[in-house]
Amino acid sequence: ATDTSVVVTGLAANFSYDAYITTDCGTDGLSSLSSAFSFTTLCDVFIAPYLENFEAFDISTNFVSDECWDEISPTLYDWEVDSNGTDSTGTGPNGPFSGSRYLVVDASDGANGDIATLESPFVDLSALTVPTLSFYYHMYGAFVTQLDIEVSADGINYTNEFSIVGEQQTASTDPWL
DSSP, rough: OOOOOOOOOOOOTTTTEEEOOOOOOOGGGOOOOOEEEEEEOOOOOOOOOOOOOOOSSBBBSOEEEEEEEEEEEEEOOOOOESSOOOOOSSSOOOOOSSSSSSSOOOOOGTTTTTOOOOOOOOOEEETTTSSOOOOOOOOOBBBBOOOEEESSSSSSSSSEEEEEEEEEEEEEETTTO
């Protein structure tokens, strides 16, 4: 039997790699390299207290993944990394709470019932007596519906820990809460 698996150690976390396969043909030498097999290693688990201010994120209207945060939205209703207010009128903040970047959902491309899901990296809370999540939000716009914060110990089963419904600010210049 031929062993077709290999364990590679020493790879950097959250880094993209290309792997190639070749066969040792004995006295005939080596085969040609296969096509590249591309993969990204998993993120490290962050240890609490963990702080993310989104300053290292790339400005993007099509956010998918950055700094171990992932968008998990099956529709065009997407998360964006913004720095100076949304492109839409009558919605969103006019800028970040602090710093120069923030995450925002622009509902202009969405449809009724769409959900935009953002997943943080895994954070080990075991060193904390009372784990606490602190964040700022700005919910301005006629179509703002609901913000839910869910927590999971295994990445599969989630518990809703916080929920707020409806528009919370009445202007883009209102302060973040």
